[in-house]
Amino acid sequence: MSRDNQTETGRSRLLPSDICHLGISGLRSRPTRVLLSALGIAIGIAAMIAVVGITTSSRAKLDNELASLGTxxxxxxxxxxxxxxxxxxxxxxxxxxxxxxxxxxxxxxxxxxxxxxxxxxxxxxxxxxxxxxxxxxxxxxxxxxxxxxxxxxxxxxxxxxxxxxxxxxxxxxxxxxxxxxxxxxxxxxxxxxxxxxxxxxxxxxxxxxxxxxxxxxxxxxxxxxxxxxxxxxxxxxxxxxxxxxxxxxxxxxxxxxxxxxxSDALAAKNAADVAFTGLLVGLGFVALLVGGIGVANTMVISVLERRKEIGLSRALGATRGHIRTQFLVEALLLSTLGGLVGTALGFAVIATFAVTNGWPVSVPPTVFVGGIGVTMLIGAVAGLYPAVRASKTPPTAALNG
Incomplete structure (x- = not known):
């Protein structure tokens, strides 16, 4: 059995702290590119969260209004x-x-x-x-x-x-x-x-x-x-x-x-607003996909630029799984960073809009959890191909490149 296969079976493992350290180090080496890629993710998720939050706040205002006016x-x-x-x-x-x-x-x-x-x-x-x-x-x-x-x-x-x-x-x-x-x-x-x-x-x-x-x-x-x-x-x-x-x-x-x-007319107006919200959420999702493509592009370029680093890691005993994990974690951290920034930005937009219009700020916590979860999923998908590509780089080819 070859050395690669033996190590791939689990004899060599990275600790979670090592994985995070490698991922953070990879991102810190390219701060400007990372910032721009995270910004793409942040804008997409902020748009989605803001649209959903504004709609739920509007609905909360309507519910309060109907409760006070009566049906x-x-x-x-x-x-x-x-x-x-x-x-x-x-x-x-x-x-x-x-x-x-x-x-x-x-x-x-x-x-x-x-x-x-x-x-x-x-x-x-x-x-x-x-x-x-x-x-x-x-x-x-x-x-x-x-x-x-x-x-x-x-x-x-x-x-x-x-x-x-x-x-x-x-x-x-x-x-x-x-x-x-x-x-x-x-x-x-x-x-x-x-x-x-x-x-x-x-x-x-x-x-x-x-x-x-x-x-x-x-x-x-x-x-x-x-x-x-x-x-x-x-x-x-x-x-x-x-x-x-x-x-x-x-x-x-x-x-x-x-x-x-x-009161049915008010409820019908809210239903029309909800339908329009679906369209805006769709546009936000498109923006989020564009951000995911930006993450994938950043990771692919990173693989090409770090061929020598990958080759040196492989020569020192890093397995393909290690390399795969390292680049996948980088993509996840990058998208999560964008998700956290976008979530904060989206909430700020919701709060500002609601306070300006005299609405209660009403956003289900699942919106924030789901928003970050979506960004992590997109990051994982966006980083999968670059991670696999990095793991398949032969040590000798990388060192000679």
């Missing part, structure tokens, strides 16, 4: 008739909804399509800024868990007079920053009593100006028909109430009534 809010709107015509909700529908067993509260808005709001009477009538005038139930703000940026919501006193509360976007478009300002609705001057914060469960109302029912009847001839009814019920009653709403609102034509849950 027991349903909205009722007119649908389309069988002939494809627009329909309306009957007058008095809101009161009927409040009588449904399980409903704890209900409120409504009604759009006044022919009434526009302007900052002053001198504004061009064609430049209304896309702001809708809504007749608002006094329960509306509480139903939607809305909050006020400034001022107050409509109440039993102010709703009888020309007063208006503005949605967050409507106030910005009108240039209103404080209550007490005046705006024009139709040909009547109204006083702004409050400015709302954004309404997560009803973002379509952020561009609205809200007035009371009494003033809408008196000044604009409102017919009493709501455009959208919002209701809340106990969590366990949501589905039962959902089934009863169409027949309660419009007993003759329940098919003309559309019922939806606003």
């Amino acid at each position: 027991n809010l349903l909205s009722v709107q007119p649908g389309m008739s069988l002939t494809g015509q627009d329909t309306t909700l009957p007058a008095g529908s809101t009161g009927k909804v409040r009588l449904i067993p399980g409903v704890t509260s209900a409120g409504a808005v009604a759009t006044l399509p022919d009434v526009k709001v302007y900052r002053s009477r001198l504004i061009d009538p064609d430049k209304s800024g896309g702001i809708d005038v809504q007749v608002a139930d006094l329960h509306l703000l509480g139903l939607l868990d809305g909050t006020l940026r400034q001022g107050t919501w409509l109440n039993r006193a102010t709703a009888n007079y020309p007063t208006v509360a503005l949605g967050s976007i409507a106030a910005d478009r009108l240039g209103i920053v404080t209550p007490g300002s005046r705006v024009w609705l139709g040909s009547t001057e109204f006083t702004v009593v409050g400015i709302l914060d954004a309404l997560p469960l009803a973002p379509e109302l952020d561009t609205s100006a809200f007035i009371g029912e009494a003033i809408a009847l008196e000044r604009f001839g409102w017919d009493g028909k709501p455009t959208t009814i919002f209701e809340r019920s106990a969590d366990e009653e949501v589905e039962a109430v959902r089934d009863l709403l169409p027949r309660t609102v419009n007993p003759e034509h329940p098919e003309n009534v559309s019922v939806s849950r606003p």
Whole structure:
């Protein structure tokens, strides 16, 4: 049996400390090349971890938001008739909804399509800024868990007079920053009593100006028909109430009534974000593969440059297994270094992005463990061929090279 075969069977072994020492020494001899190769791995893994972490943090924010806003809010709107015509909700529908067993509260808005709001009477009538005038139930703000940026919501006193509360976007478009300002609705001057914060469960109302029912009847001839009814019920009653709403609102034509849950729209948006995240993770994986190719290239060049070192090691008794192990460990250390740097960089990106947007930092620990594990796997694959090639270098050829 040849000397190589005898030593390959296990008579000569390297201690783990020796293996690490050899690997570290190999990397320290080429610091610039090692840094660039590790940077390629770091960028790839940082991109993957950052994308996943930002998504999980966004989902955590959504979960917290849904927990605070509740998923027991349903909205009722007119649908389309069988002939494809627009329909309306009957007058008095809101009161009927409040009588449904399980409903704890209900409120409504009604759009006044022919009434526009302007900052002053001198504004061009064609430049209304896309702001809708809504007749608002006094329960509306509480139903939607809305909050006020400034001022107050409509109440039993102010709703009888020309007063208006503005949605967050409507106030910005009108240039209103404080209550007490005046705006024009139709040909009547109204006083702004409050400015709302954004309404997560009803973002379509952020561009609205809200007035009371009494003033809408008196000044604009409102017919009493709501455009959208919002209701809340106990969590366990949501589905039962959902089934009863169409027949309660419009007993003759329940098919003309559309019922939806606003929180589903937030969940659907998050699902779309998750799907987009998959694409970004794929791009990050491509970057990680490019980094792996950089590691392989670094190790191949290292083998070519260190032929004399390999030959000397073989002449002093190093086996092919020793050489293989040495170069494989170098590749693993190089990729692990990149993985650790990339993981730290990815977490920094997540934390910065989350804090900037007011999100909780929520990243599963398995993401970091998996990220480093992936980099080690890529390093092992990238270093396998150079390690095998190094081990097959004949001692005499290396020394003569």
